[in-house]
Amino acid sequence: MISAGDNLIEVRNLRQSFSGQEILRGVNLDIPRGETTVLLGQSGGGKSVFLRQLIGLIHPLSGSIKIDGEEIAHLDERQLEPIRRKIGMLFQDGALFDSMTVFENVAFPLRERGERSEKIVWEKVARSLELVSLEGQDQKMPSNLSGGMRKRAALARAIITEPACILYDEPTAGLDPIVSDTINKLIRRMQSQLKVTSIVVTHDMISTNYIADRVALLREGRIHFDGSLADLHNSTDPVITDFIEGRSHEID
Amino acid sequence: MNFPYSFPLTRAFSLYLGQIAFLVGESFSSILLGRIRWRLVLNQIVEIGFGSQAVVIITGIFTGAVFTAQIFFQFNALNMSSAVGPVVSIALCRELGPVLTGLMVAGRVGAAICAEIGTMRVTQQIDALRALAVHPIDYLVVPRAVAMMISMPLLVGECIFFALTASYYVATRILNVNSVFFLQHMWFYTHTKDMVMALTKGFVFALIVVFVGCQQGLTTSNGAVGVGRSTTEAVVISSLTILMINFFLTMGLNIIFPAGGKL
Ligand SMILES: Nc1ncnc2c1ncn2[C@@H]1O[C@H](COP(=O)(O)OP(=O)(O)OP(=O)(O)O)[C@@H](O)[C@H]1O
Ligand SMILES: [Mg+2]
Numbered sequence: 001m002i003s004a005g006d007n008l009i010e011v012r013n014l015r016q017s018f019s020g021q022e023i024l025r026g027v028n029l030d031i032p033r034g035e036t037t038v039l040l041g042q043s044g045g046g047k048s049v050f051l052r053q054l055i056g057l058i059h060p061l062s063g064s065i066k067i068d069g070e071e072i073a074h075l076d077e078r079q080l081e082p083i084r085r086k087i088g089m090l091f092q093d094g095a096l097f098d099s100m101t102v103f104e105n106v107a108f109p110l111r112e113r114g115e116r117s118e119k120i121v122w123e124k125v126a127r128s129l130e131l132v133s134l135e136g137q138d139q140k141m142p143s144n145l146s147g148g149m150r151k152r153a154a155l156a157r158a159i160i161t162e163p164a165c166i167l168y169d170e171p172t173a174g175l176d177p178i179v180s181d182t183i184n185k186l187i188r189r190m191q192s193q194l195k196v197t198s199i200v201v202t203h204d205m206i207s208t209n210y211i212a213d214r215v216a217l218l219r220e221g222r223i224h225f226d227g228s229l230a231d232l233h234n235s236t237d238p239v240i241t242d243f244i245e246g247r248s249h250e251i252d
Numbered sequence: 253m254n255f256p257y258s259f260p261l262t263r264a265f266s267l268y269l270g271q272i273a274f275l276v277g278e279s280f281s282s283i284l285l286g287r288i289r290w291r292l293v294l295n296q297i298v299e300i301g302f303g304s305q306a307v308v309i310i311t312g313i314f315t316g317a318v319f320t321a322q323i324f325f326q327f328n329a330l331n332m333s334s335a336v337g338p339v340v341s342i343a344l345c346r347e348l349g350p351v352l353t354g355l356m357v358a359g360r361v362g363a364a365i366c367a368e369i370g371t372m373r374v375t376q377q378i379d380a381l382r383a384l385a386v387h388p389i390d391y392l393v394v395p396r397a398v399a400m401m402i403s404m405p406l407l408v409g410e411c412i413f414f415a416l417t418a419s420y421y422v423a424t425r426i427l428n429v430n431s432v433f434f435l436q437h438m439w440f441y442t443h444t445k446d447m448v449m450a451l452t453k454g455f456v457f458a459l460i461v462v463f464v465g466c467q468q469g470l471t472t473s474n475g476a477v478g479v480g481r482s483t484t485e486a487v488v489i490s491s492l493t494i495l496m497i498n499f500f501l502t503m504g505l506n507i508i509f510p511a512g513g514k515l
Binding site for chain 2: 078084
């Protein structure tokens with residue numbers, strides 16, 4: 001059993017509904033510091049909503065979210081800023097600034113945090129782009145990138161300030177197996193070398209097997225399973241085995 | 253932040269005013285606390301102020317010209333053609349210059365502000381800003397507001413200058429008004445206070461255009477259709493507000509800067 005101090009994020013009884021439709025019905029989840037937690041769950045199940053709540057982009061209907069021991073559920077926009085500086089977020093569809101080049105996008109967080117030296121900005125951006133295999137694409141506009149390239153540029157922007165915690169919303173969706181592997185290795189390396197705490201939402205079981213220290217399964221608005229990767233594979237729960245093996249119960 | 257259309261009209265209206273008041277309050281507190289990104293302000297001055305000049309100059313020239321002609325046709329019949337200059341000049345400074353500039357800028361700049369911020373909202377770029385600990389009001393609204401507050405009085409002045417120049421040419425070259433009379437009377441009856449009134453109105457209209465545009469943009473939802481709808485609303489709301497506020501400004505400012513005098 002992990003003691004409370006080892007959790008970077010503690011979520012209790014988190015609820016959310018949109019126009020009467022309940023999306024999250026009391027989520028309880030601890031995110032241990034310095035580990036990678038993979039969050040699985042069916043499409044439309046509220047995984048993206050959950051990640052957005054963790055950095056205060058959506059205010060929860062009720063429940064508690066503690067980050068580093070601090071309750072954030074009731075904080076306003078300005079009070080959330082110091083917490084958001086500690087956390088990087090990769091949005092599901094990238095959310096790059098479409099009036100800026102890739103370079104400006106990736107440099108944006110650095111410049112906004114007051115980095116004045118163009119030389120340092122240039123070096124860090126180049127290294128970030130290299131980490132996501134986007135060398136030489138820095139002068140393109142986001143609208144001229146492929147979907148996968150856009151996602152990687154957004155990832156470069158999320159990691160450039162070396163946050164203590166990174167939330168990835170489907171980092172490998174839509175990427176070819178080779179680039180997916182690069183991203184998986186990047187996530188793994190961030191965990192092992194920089195002790196970054198990560199939450200990765202994914203549908204990709206290859207990726208899950210490679211990066212996960214822990215796995216949680218969100219089902220019908222609650223955490224249905226929460227345990228190690230080995231626990232997941234040893235589970236005999238039909239919900240979990242169906243999910244891992246990709247079986248639906250539609251009749252052929 | 254969604255606009256509750258289903259509410260009764262008065263409630264929706266007070267909610268809307270509340271949202272605008274919140275936006276204005278947050279923006280001014282950011283400005284007073286010095287959270288101004290001057291590089292973005294300069295970009296916006298180029299985009300908003302510099303880019304609006306052609307529209308404003310053409311508006312000024314033709315308004316000045318047509319107004320001069322009409323006033324001349326009426327006044328000449330009464331043998332009062334020497335009054336054309338001052339009447340045109342005062343009407344332009346006090347009403348036509350600021351109002352027409354305001355309406356043209358509402359159409360051009362208000363629409364652009366709303367469409368840009370609205371698109372950023374529906375494509376989650378606003379959320380990306382927030383996630384990067386950058387306040388959307390500081391990054392998007394404040395630079396546009398500061399740029400407008402600087403540009404708009406200048407644009408109004410420019411509009412009036414070109415309108416009066418056009419008026420002079422139409423009156424003296426086409427309608428054969430004596431040019432010395434025209435200039436002397438115009439100069440004699442137009443006071444600094446008329447110009448101050450023009451610039452004050454320009455400043456107020458700048459606030460209306462920028463805050464209505466930003467508010468509509470920030471509350472946009474429903475994708476491309478939503479951006480179109482909120483852009484139209486931004487232009488309609490800011491234009492109508494300019495016309496309505498203008499009346500009250502005229503009444504209020506006339507107490508501070510009474511018309512006429514020096515007779
Ligand atoms: N702003 C919103 N307003 C109304 N409903 C919303 C909003 N955001 C999300 N939803 C609803 O919440 C539900 C969960 O959405 P979410 O994007 O979290 O799913 P997801 O688990 O990330 O799915 P996927 O794996 O397909 O990305 C969906 O039914 C969606 O329609
Ligand atoms: Mg999602």
